[in-house]
Amino acid sequence: MADLKIDFAGIRSPNPFWLASAPPTNSGAQVHRAFEAGWGGAVWKTIGPPVLNVSNRYGAWHFGNQRMLAINNVELISDRPLEVNLREIAEVKRAWPGRAVVVSAMVESTPEAWHEIIRRIEDTGADGIELNYGCPHGMSERGMGAAVGQVPEYCEQITRWVMDVARIPVIVKLTPNVTSIVSPARAALAAGASALSLINTVNSIVGVDLDTLEITPSIGGKGGHGGYAGPAVKPIALNMLAALGADPGVQTAGRPISAMGGIATWRDAAEFLLLGASSLQVCTSVMHYGFRIIEDLCDGLSNWMDSKDFATIGEVRGLSLHRISDFKDFDLSFQAVARIDESKCIRCDLCYVACNDTAHQCIDLFDAAGQAVSPRSYAVSSNGRREAVETRPQPRVREADCVGCRLCYNVCPVENCISMVEVPSGREPVTWDQLVKSRPEVTEDWDAMKKYREKTGIEIH
Amino acid sequence: MATNGLAEAFPPLTQQEAIVESHRCLFCYDAPCIHACPTHIDIPGFIKKISTGNLVGSARTIFDSNLLGATCARVCPVQELCEGACVLGKDHKPVMIGRLQRYAMDYAYERGGPAIGIAPPTGRSVAVVGAGPAGLSCAGELARRGHSVTIFEKRALAGGLSTYGIISLREPMEASLQEVAMIERLGAKIEIERELGGNVSLHQLQKDFAAVFLSVGLGTTQPMDIPGEELILDGLDYIESSKLDPAGMKIGRNVVVIGAGNTAIDCATVAKRLGADTVTMVYRRSAQEMTAYPHEFEFIKKEGVTVCFLTQPVRMLAENGRVNGLECVRMELGPADGSGRRSPVPVKGSAFILPADQVVKAVGQQKPVVAGLQTERGFIQVNTELETSVKGLFAGGDCIRARGSASTVMAVQDGKLAAAAIHSRIMGSIMNRR
Numbered sequence: 001m002a003d004l005k006i007d008f009a010g011i012r013s014p015n016p017f018w019l020a021s022a023p024p025t026n027s028g029a030q031v032h033r034a035f036e037a038g039w040g041g042a043v044w045k046t047i048g049p050p051v052l053n054v055s056n057r058y059g060a061w062h063f064g065n066q067r068m069l070a071i072n073n074v075e076l077i078s079d080r081p082l083e084v085n086l087r088e089i090a091e092v093k094r095a096w097p098g099r100a101v102v103v104s105a106m107v108e109s110t111p112e113a114w115h116e117i118i119r120r121i122e123d124t125g126a127d128g129i130e131l132n133y134g135c136p137h138g139m140s141e142r143g144m145g146a147a148v149g150q151v152p153e154y155c156e157q158i159t160r161w162v163m164d165v166a167r168i169p170v171i172v173k174l175t176p177n178v179t180s181i182v183s184p185a186r187a188a189l190a191a192g193a194s195a196l197s198l199i200n201t202v203n204s205i206v207g208v209d210l211d212t213l214e215i216t217p218s219i220g221g222k223g224g225h226g227g228y229a230g231p232a233v234k235p236i237a238l239n240m241l242a243a244l245g246a247d248p249g250v251q252t253a254g255r256p257i258s259a260m261g262g263i264a265t266w267r268d269a270a271e272f273l274l275l276g277a278s279s280l281q282v283c284t285s286v287m288h289y290g291f292r293i294i295e296d297l298c299d300g301l302s303n304w305m306d307s308k309d310f311a312t313i314g315e316v317r318g319l320s321l322h323r324i325s326d327f328k329d330f331d332l333s334f335q336a337v338a339r340i341d342e343s344k345c346i347r348c349d350l351c352y353v354a355c356n357d358t359a360h361q362c363i364d365l366f367d368a369a370g371q372a373v374s375p376r377s378y379a380v381s382s383n384g385r386r387e388a389v390e391t392r393p394q395p396r397v398r399e400a401d402c403v404g405c406r407l408c409y410n411v412c413p414v415e416n417c418i419s420m421v422e423v424p425s426g427r428e429p430v431t432w433d434q435l436v437k438s439r440p441e442v443t444e445d446w447d448a449m450k451k452y453r454e455k456t457g458i459e460i461h
Numbered sequence: 462m463a464t465n466g467l468a469e470a471f472p473p474l475t476q477q478e479a480i481v482e483s484h485r486c487l488f489c490y491d492a493p494c495i496h497a498c499p500t501h502i503d504i505p506g507f508i509k510k511i512s513t514g515n516l517v518g519s520a521r522t523i524f525d526s527n528l529l530g531a532t533c534a535r536v537c538p539v540q541e542l543c544e545g546a547c548v549l550g551k552d553h554k555p556v557m558i559g560r561l562q563r564y565a566m567d568y569a570y571e572r573g574g575p576a577i578g579i580a581p582p583t584g585r586s587v588a589v590v591g592a593g594p595a596g597l598s599c600a601g602e603l604a605r606r607g608h609s610v611t612i613f614e615k616r617a618l619a620g621g622l623s624t625y626g627i628i629s630l631r632e633p634m635e636a637s638l639q640e641v642a643m644i645e646r647l648g649a650k651i652e653i654e655r656e657l658g659g660n661v662s663l664h665q666l667q668k669d670f671a672a673v674f675l676s677v678g679l680g681t682t683q684p685m686d687i688p689g690e691e692l693i694l695d696g697l698d699y700i701e702s703s704k705l706d707p708a709g710m711k712i713g714r715n716v717v718v719i720g721a722g723n724t725a726i727d728c729a730t731v732a733k734r735l736g737a738d739t740v741t742m743v744y745r746r747s748a749q750e751m752t753a754y755p756h757e758f759e760f761i762k763k764e765g766v767t768v769c770f771l772t773q774p775v776r777m778l779a780e781n782g783r784v785n786g787l788e789c790v791r792m793e794l795g796p797a798d799g800s801g802r803r804s805p806v807p808v809k810g811s812a813f814i815l816p817a818d819q820v821v822k823a824v825g826q827q828k829p830v831v832a833g834l835q836t837e838r839g840f841i842q843v844n845t846e847l848e849t850s851v852k853g854l855f856a857g858g859d860c861i862r863a864r865g866s867a868s869t870v871m872a873v874q875d876g877k878l879a880a881a882a883i884h885s886r887i888m889g890s891i892m893n894r895r
Contacts, residue, residue, distance in 0.1 A: 383871075
């Protein structure tokens with residue numbers, strides 16, 4: 001069985017799954033129950049200056065029958081007194097010495113305020129500190145959270161204040177609401193941060209109520225931007241994680257990254273590990289289903305690792321990072337085409353309409369006799385289950401014209417029905433970068449491009 | 462009006478059920494359910510609109526193809542039509558298209574009926590004979606195109622078999638009558654207790670109207686020519702009583718229903734649900750030749766009805782005018798007959814008596830009789846435009862169903878196609894006159 005233990009910048013936990021700093025870690029009683037359920041660690045809901053919260057704090061994005069593909073919130077940091085939080089943190093850590101207890105903090109931007117909070121957190125016996133530079137709403141209006149994370153200089157300055165006094169590991173949590181995630185990451189590392197975590201929530205307005213015309217969620221008739229999280233943000237988080245993995249500056253520092261953003265299943269978790277995460281934080285799916293989801297997160301990840309002969313989390317970490325590439329380095333001669341498994345096809349024709357209306361018009365419909373037919377080619381007098389099913393045409397890819405865009409593969413509702421098959425293009429591998437260097441005229445002039453295509457046999461449909 | 466035993470079998474979907482179910486639809490392109498529906502309703506289109514909360518649009522999408530969508534949602538053999546063709550049926554359960562259609566229809570009728578645009582008056586009139594589904598569909602389609610339509614109906618209530626002949630379990634009478642009211646709101650006038658050959662003359666209609674549409678249905682139940690037949694109840698009358706006056710209806714303790722079509726199944730259901738101790742269906746052919754839909758046959762078996770195949774009634778038994786049994790003989794299958802089905806022949810010495818105090822026959826209706834029209838296998842012959850052998854005289858519904866099985870939805874489509882043909886004929890003549 002795979003070993004899921006991690007040692008994250010000196011913070012140890014029996015598995016890589018930590019509850020992210022958020023409502024699930026609002027109190028000692030909650031974290032206690034989460035640890036009973038099996039969570040490897042918890043990042044306490046951010047503590048800091050006094051706040052008051054509002055109601056109607058969470059909005060959500062639903063799609064079809066799937067509830068809460070993303071949540072959006074305008075909740076602030078912990079609204080419980082600092083002393084209560086610090087006392088409960090100490091109690092939880094004493095009760096659970098083997099679990100990771102990390103405390104998220106955010107205070108006014110002065111060295112005194114930061115020194116004070118760091119000392120008080122360390123007094124609890126916590127394993128680490130996470131600096132919340134990411135909260136995009138409310139706190140940022142008071143000069144904290146994203147107001148810090150969005151300016152690399154502030155990010156570096158405050159991290160230095162913290163590192164001046166901190167004796168336990170310090171994780172800097174980054175906001176995704178920036179043009180480049182690399183700059184604040186480098187700034188934090190330059191100031192000596194022990195580790196990074198990302199992503200915090202994404203700026204968002206989750207919707208408008210069509211009955212009342214109010215913003216969702218409505219706070220006494222008003223609304224505004226809130227932090228967006230959950231399965232829908234996972235691709236954004238993966239991209240930012242990979243961006244750090246691909247940055248030489250960040251990589252040279254050799255500090256671990258705790259990743260989060262839409263992790264709902266062990267499959268998501270494995271993907272984050274493969275792109276360089278050393279620990280994983282989870283919030284929205286716990287808010288959806290409760291602490292119990294930890295069971296399959298660990299079980300599924302462990303079984304997948306066994307099936308791939310990975311013994312430790314360290315063996316998985318970053319294995320796919322070397323595949324992250326710029327467009328200019330992709331092989332332009334690689335060719336794949338779509339192929340439909342007719343034994344699995346249910347003839348919903350979603351591939352046909354997607355290809356025909358919005359892609360490259362290379363799926364045709366064939367009747368039982370093998371004749372190409374148009375949609376709706378039945379007579380108005382034709383009806384009934386038998387006629388409809390038996391004369392239903394079969395979609396088939398015209399492979400010579402398929403550009404391999406993969407749209408049909410994505411819309412097909414049947415598992416493993418459409419596959420993308422690599423076919424020989426008959427051309428030597430070449431990248432855009434190589435073309436720029438070897439044949440610059442092809443990349444600058446359409447006539448030269450035309451000649452190049454004719455010579456190499458690249459047909460555009 | 463129905464007693465509990467015959468209360469509508471399926472409750473309406475709740476909003477939650479409808480939304481969850483509508484999201485199951487894959488929104489197939491050129492969907493097979495549309496092909497399978499005789500009226501070719503844009504099914505994924507109306508289901509998508511349920512999922513987005515556009516119920517007004519959903520109902521209108523249905524009405525665009527089928528003015529009697531509320532009846533069809535209840536009585537269509539969806540297993541043989543739209544749902545039978547659903548691509549999700551291959552691996553799991555098809556989308557509940559019928560019940561979603563009813564959800565959209567209920568929404569429209571609960572708010573005073575659909576908002577259907579009506580074209581400016583054309584100044585032309587059309588007569589429709591018979592206010593069953595074909596007649597109502599044709600009348601409604603013509604009325605929305607601006608024609609003046611008069612429907613002549615021999616009964617006291619319009620709606621035809623939807624009103625009188627479909628058991629309440631499937632369609633309560635109110636559902637049919639609300640559609641009749643909707644057709645009237647489109648502008649069609651209904652004259653009740655006007656019967657062709659009685660107080661309505663076809664010749665006069667042809668003189669007074671630009672076109673005539675015959676949707677006269679079929680006749681009474683065919684005679685069986687067995688001794689004591691006068692003691693046998695007519696299946697359609699039996700169902701009609703169950704709709705008009707279920708509480709006052711006399712149900713036998715041991716009921717025998719002759720026949721194995723969908724009407725026979727409805728009669729057996731009425732008997733069972735309204736209190737008979739035993740209900741037995743007898744059919745002279747075997748299960749393979751039975752015309753009832755497979756899902757109906759499954760239903761009746763679960764109701765606890767006994768079905769005796771290869772059993773031919775030969776004589777009614779009665780004492781002092783009170784029925785006490787039906788004498789039958791066993792049959793075996795011989796060579797194929799004219800209909801392609803193997804014809805049953807009696808087994809010698811196999812006579813036996815089925816005890817019964819009530820016998821109902823549902824062995825098919827008699828062919829329509831309209832003098833002067835060419836027929837096909839006893840039904841009124843029409844061309845692809847639903848025009849009979851007489852110019853300007855169109856026909857549709859059960860009275861033309863020489864092939865295929867008669868159904869409400871086929872009748873609705875006939876009415877729709879005939880209306881389109883009549884409309885283009887009338888508009889053509891108006892253009893020519895200019």
